[in-house]
Amino acid sequence: xSWLSRLFSSRKSAxxxxxxxxxxxxxxxxxxxxxxxxxxxxxxxxxxVVDVESSGLDMNHDRLISIGAVAVVNGVIDFQDVFExxxxxxEVSTTDNILIHxxxxxxxxxxxxxxxxxxxxxxxxxxxxxxxxxxxxxxxxIERALQRYLGVALQATWIDLAWVMPDLFRERIDAQVxxxxxxxxxxxxxxxxxNAVSDALATAMLLQAAISRGGGRGAKTxxxxxxxxxxxxxxxxxx
Amino acid sequence: xxxxxTQMLVxxxxxxxxxxxxxxxxxxxxMQYLCERLKLxxxxxxxxxxxxxxxVLQHFYIVQRGKVLARGRGEVGVIDYSTMSLSxxxxxxxxxxxxxxxxxxxxxxxxxxxxxxxxxxDYFALMRMSPTFNAFCTQYIASLLGQSxxxxxxxxxxxxxxxQTMNSPLSSIIKKEPVFARPETSLREVIGxxxxxxIGSIIIVDDEQRPTGIFTQSDVLKRVVLxxxxxxxxxAAVMSPDPHTLPVASTAYDAxxxxxxxxxxxxLAVDEGGRLKGVVSERDLFALQRVGLRQIRQSIETAPDIxxxxxxxxxxxxxxxxxxxxxxxxxxxxxxxxxxxxxLTRRVIQLxxxxxxxxxxxxxxxxxGSEGRDEQTFSTDQDNGLxxxxxxxxxxxxxxxxxxxxxxxxxxxxxxxxxxLCRGNIMASxxxxxxxxxxxxxxxxxxxxxxxxxxxxxxxxxxxxxxxFGQFHLAHRLRLTLLKATQDNRLFLRMMAQNALSVLPPxxxxxxxxxxxxxxxxxxxxxxxxxxxxxxxAARVFALSSGVAATNTAQRLRLSGAALKVSSDESAGxxxxxxxxxxxxxxxxxxxxxxxxxxxxRLDPDQLNEVERRILKEAxxxxxxxxxxxxxxxxx
Numbered sequence: 001x002s003w004l005s006r007l008f009s010s011r012k013s014a015x016x017x018x019x020x021x022x023x024x025x026x027x028x029x030x031x032x033x034x035x036x037x038x039x040x041x042x043x044x045x046x047x048x049v050v051d052v053e054s055s056g057l058d059m060n061h062d063r064l065i066s067i068g069a070v071a072v073v074n075g076v077i078d079f080q081d082v083f084e085x086x087x088x089x090x091e092v093s094t095t096d097n098i099l100i101h102x103x104x105x106x107x108x109x110x111x112x113x114x115x116x117x118x119x120x121x122x123x124x125x126x127x128x129x130x131x132x133x134x135x136x137x138x139x140x141x142i143e144r145a146l147q148r149y150l151g152v153a154l155q156a157t158w159i160d161l162a163w164v165m166p167d168l169f170r171e172r173i174d175a176q177v178x179x180x181x182x183x184x185x186x187x188x189x190x191x192x193x194x195n196a197v198s199d200a201l202a203t204a205m206l207l208q209a210a211i212s213r214g215g216g217r218g219a220k221t222x223x224x225x226x227x228x229x230x231x232x233x234x235x236x237x238x239x
Numbered sequence: 240x241x242x243x244x245t246q247m248l249v250x251x252x253x254x255x256x257x258x259x260x261x262x263x264x265x266x267x268x269x270m271q272y273l274c275e276r277l278k279l280x281x282x283x284x285x286x287x288x289x290x291x292x293x294x295v296l297q298h299f300y301i302v303q304r305g306k307v308l309a310r311g312r313g314e315v316g317v318i319d320y321s322t323m324s325l326s327x328x329x330x331x332x333x334x335x336x337x338x339x340x341x342x343x344x345x346x347x348x349x350x351x352x353x354x355x356x357x358x359x360x361d362y363f364a365l366m367r368m369s370p371t372f373n374a375f376c377t378q379y380i381a382s383l384l385g386q387s388x389x390x391x392x393x394x395x396x397x398x399x400x401x402x403q404t405m406n407s408p409l410s411s412i413i414k415k416e417p418v419f420a421r422p423e424t425s426l427r428e429v430i431g432x433x434x435x436x437x438i439g440s441i442i443i444v445d446d447e448q449r450p451t452g453i454f455t456q457s458d459v460l461k462r463v464v465l466x467x468x469x470x471x472x473x474x475a476a477v478m479s480p481d482p483h484t485l486p487v488a489s490t491a492y493d494a495x496x497x498x499x500x501x502x503x504x505x506x507l508a509v510d511e512g513g514r515l516k517g518v519v520s521e522r523d524l525f526a527l528q529r530v531g532l533r534q535i536r537q538s539i540e541t542a543p544d545i546x547x548x549x550x551x552x553x554x555x556x557x558x559x560x561x562x563x564x565x566x567x568x569x570x571x572x573x574x575x576x577x578x579x580x581x582x583l584t585r586r587v588i589q590l591x592x593x594x595x596x597x598x599x600x601x602x603x604x605x606x607x608g609s610e611g612r613d614e615q616t617f618s619t620d621q622d623n624g625l626x627x628x629x630x631x632x633x634x635x636x637x638x639x640x641x642x643x644x645x646x647x648x649x650x651x652x653x654x655x656x657x658x659x660l661c662r663g664n665i666m667a668s669x670x671x672x673x674x675x676x677x678x679x680x681x682x683x684x685x686x687x688x689x690x691x692x693x694x695x696x697x698x699x700x701x702x703x704x705x706x707x708f709g710q711f712h713l714a715h716r717l718r719l720t721l722l723k724a725t726q727d728n729r730l731f732l733r734m735m736a737q738n739a740l741s742v743l744p745p746x747x748x749x750x751x752x753x754x755x756x757x758x759x760x761x762x763x764x765x766x767x768x769x770x771x772x773x774x775x776x777a778a779r780v781f782a783l784s785s786g787v788a789a790t791n792t793a794q795r796l797r798l799s800g801a802a803l804k805v806s807s808d809e810s811a812g813x814x815x816x817x818x819x820x821x822x823x824x825x826x827x828x829x830x831x832x833x834x835x836x837x838x839x840x841r842l843d844p845d846q847l848n849e850v851e852r853r854i855l856k857e858a859x860x861x862x863x864x865x866x867x868x869x870x871x872x873x874x875x
Binding site for chain 1: 280305
């Protein structure tokens with residue numbers, strides 16, 4: 001009945017989670033951070049591009065295994081400012097799944113205690129806007145894990161490049177396509193496909209292109225990317 | 240932040256950079272240092288990355304993806320690359336960053352570009368840390384691309400070290416104390432000194448020993464004897480005043496230049512105070528070269544027999560090597576070799592005309608292929624034919640037999656002189672290539688009508704014909720027929736274009752060069768097949784389509800470029816690319832010949848230094864540009 005227990009456990013609040021003192025302090029420090037100003041220009045913004053690997057593609061039942069993140073700060077990627085964590089798994093994912101992301105059974109078991117892993121992630125992101133390609137999946141996986149292990153509702157601003165890119169580069173691809181299509185178009189080499197950091201870096205390079213293009217087209221801020229995404233989604237639904 | 244993630248990206252970056260020089264040779268520790276400090280930035284198409292008005296630069300850039308175009312502002316250099324494109328793995332702007340000054344070039348993204356950026360402080364730290372990187376940057380600055388010729392020059396100067404070169408200072412050329420006289424010295428006295436010392440010229444100096452005039456042997460006749468000037472007159476009355484002087488530190492080359500510029504035979508070397516130190520005559524400078532152009536020409540033109548011509552042929556090569564050493568460009572050099580080979584061939588023909596009676600026949604000796612294009616290199620075999628006029632069809636057989644007899648002897652003699660017989664039998668002694676004007680025209684038109692692969696191959700050899708001896712106007716008539724038949728013949732030109740596009744520049748996607756096109760010689764590039772020919776074939780199509788009569792590739796490119804409205808900068812870029820490849824061929828052949836091997840065209844790019852590799856790459860890019868233009872024009 002693991003799914004049932006997980007369902008219930010995800011409803012727990014932080015107080016019920018028995019977090020250690022240090023963990024509670026870290027969480028409080030994160031909560032105290034101010035919300036980001038999404039109306040500042042791209043070139044004065046810290047974006048965090050994330051990619052997750054999980055035990056499968058079922059957003060409701062599969063478990064978060066790793067998070068990779070690359071910061072794009074003032075338009076530039078600094079290899080010193082990147083993040084990766086593997087959450088310790090009690091139950092190792094299937095062999096087929098391992099073949100996808102390459103995080104083997106022992107690596108999964110040797111991962112970091114999930115609350116600490118997630119606290120490290122929160123500490124890395126602070127309250128920066130988060131960016132991903134097909135972000136719903138990343139967002140759901142991360143939010144669920146935060147809720148379950150830390151009792152935190154993330155409430156971050158998410159930007160989905162799968163919607164923003166075709167709006168900015170209509171002359172190239174004006175449709176919802178896979179990440180690989182965009183990477184190919186920009187000749188971006190993915191170092192190691194399905195490695196969370198590598199995918200995040202590739203996505204971050206796409207964000208650099210988006211920032212540059214957006215700047216020349218009136219989409220000069222994170223907020224404008226959010227609007228772009230909203231209107232694209234709306235158009236798709238009703239247009 | 241996160242060590243494992245950082246290390247992964249650093250490793251990936253390092254693996255990427257290792258594909259390119261100088262990173263492929265860089266010390267592991269320095270590489271780690273570099274990759275840990277790189278940041279990645281994006282530049283959209285047409286965005287400037289570095290401009291002169293950005294001031295002193297804060298970053299050093301390495302292209303990660305896409306192409307960056309460098310555009311200079313009135314760059315001066317021997318080879319003037321006004322624009323240059325940079326590909327992944329190439330770094331910029333090395334000179335400006337090192338010198339801590341604003342960039343002289345503008346660097347623009349011509350595609351979507353990702354660039355690694357290294358803060359300048361880290362750049363200097365890396366320079367201190369890595370001898371490889373340091374050598375690369377210093378070498379780069381020392382030569383600053385486009386001045387490759389000077390590098391080649393330095394290399395050859397060493398080989399020609401036993402001889403004095405044009406770079407020697409005048410002080411090393413002056414062997415004798417100068418002979419001089421005061422202005423008031425009488426003519427009689429001056430001429431006496433000259434006669435006694437067997438001196439050709441005397442310098443007139445003032446009290447400070449500064450030259451005020453010069454008086455030479457030839458002046459005696461024109462200025463003294465003929466006008467009947469009294470021998471008691473002071474020398475000042477008849478001397479040439481204000482002789483040309485050069486500082487004693489100037490080079491032989493400066494002296495040659497001054498002589499050519501002012502039409503003078505003597506240059507006076509003076510010290511800082513303007514005092515006479517010596518006299519350099521035209522003859523002194525010619526003596527610099529063991530063999531001089533004029534002498535060789537003369538010895539060829541007056542050689543009484545084939546034996547002496549053989550010696551002259553050797554001198555041609557020696558002289559060509561000297562010129563290579565003195566930094567003469569490939570275009571001039573190949574033309575020069577062709578010109579001297581022409582002279583040799585003409586002399587061989589002349590000598591044979593003494594033994595063969597061709598009276599009453601109008602004929603022209605044609606050369607084909609590289610000789611026809613004035614592009615001969617050191618290793619060159621015969622490619623020739625005969626063209627004649629036959630007014631009476633009944634005489635044709637007889638006339639051809641007489642010419643063939645003559646041609647056989649010429650071919651054999653040319654072989655002895657150093658032009659091996661053509662393996663493909665493209666020689667005037669071949670009855671197929673000893674034809675009347677009408678027959679040649681029919682042959683050419685046949686190839687144009689039915690452009691099968693064989694015909695196209697023939698076209699690429701024979702259409703580059705050039706008359707060498709005899710009635711040149713016959714060859715011009717053939718040229719007119721050819722141009723008329725090709726100029727608006729889209730079908731034929733398209734087939735020629737397709738043929739020209741069948742070989743691509745050996746530029747690799749990952750490595751710089753494709754070096755495995757020839758299975759028998761891995762690791763090398765055939766600079767003729769995959770280099771020069773790319774330009775030659777394309778230039779031929781452009782020339783034939785725009786009615787350009789020239790056969791020389793550089794000329795064809797310039798003239799047809801003008802006719803096809805290609806900017807002269809662009810044409811010049813292509814020509815420079817071609818010339819650089821020719822220069823490498825010459826150098827390589829010379830090296831092979833010196834080591835007793837048949838001079839081939841197979842170059843190992845790993846043997847090139849960094850600058851040469853970059854320029855060779857640029858040369859191939861120019862070939863690619865040319866091919867793209869061809870593709871566009873003929874929709875192939």
